Amino acid sequence: MGNRLTQIATRTGDNGTTGLGDNTRVSKNSLRVHAMGEVDELNSHIGVLLCEDVPDDVRQTLVEVQHQLFNLGGELSIPGFELLKPEAVLALDEALATHNERLPRLQEFILPAGSRAAALSHVCRTVARRAERAVVALGNEEAIKDTPRQYLNRLSDLMFVFARVFNRMNGGDDVYWKSERLKQAAD
Incomplete structure (x- = not known):
């Protein structure tokens, strides 16, 4: 791929519009641009998470996720275009099965806390949900x-x-979350 970003500050968006991949211009407040922005933010949060010490297999999965999120952003930027393939969903299903089977079954709700990497992963989870809502x-x-x-x-x-x-x-x-009601029931 050639040099695509030769000029960063184009000033073409100063009027509140942005260009899509098909060269149409839309409001920066459009649903499409919101979805693209949410996906971009999610990718950035995963980049921050990758600054942490995480297992190699998880790191490889997250790097692949970043590439797939770029594909998703590209797909969103070109109406009617498909870049994100169903195989990418299957790869997530496989990773889910592999990692979840090693974990004890949850008996209670958990808080988005613990280690720094875990807390960052929870931030990525919530941003992914927001991106999903935008899509x-x-x-x-x-x-x-x-x-x-x-x-x-x-x-x-x-x-x-x-x-x-x-x-x-x-x-x-x-x-683990400690509900006041659960605490009162135990007393």
Whole structure:
């Protein structure tokens, strides 16, 4: 691929519009641009998570996720185009099965806490959910493929599982929610 970003500050967006991959211009407040922004933010949060010490297999999965999120962003930027393939969802399903089977079954709700890597993974999980909502909103207004929504849904699940993996890396555990009602019932 040649040099695509030869000029960063083009000033073409100063009027509140942005260019899509098909050269159309839309409002920066459009549902499509919101969805693209949420996916971009998610990718950035995963980049921050990758600054942490995480297992090599998880690192490889997260780097692949970053590439797939770039594909998703590209797909969102070109109406009617498909870059994110269903195989990407299957890869997340496989990672989910592999990592979840190593974890103890959850008996209680857990807090988005624990180690720094686990907390960052929970942030990625919530941003993935927000990106999913943005893609669903876009899909309610315009025709989009099913794969982007499915990918983000599965990715948020995987980030939850990774948070649990990270909390156990150095002998830790999940941080369990203690409901006041449950506490009162036990007393």
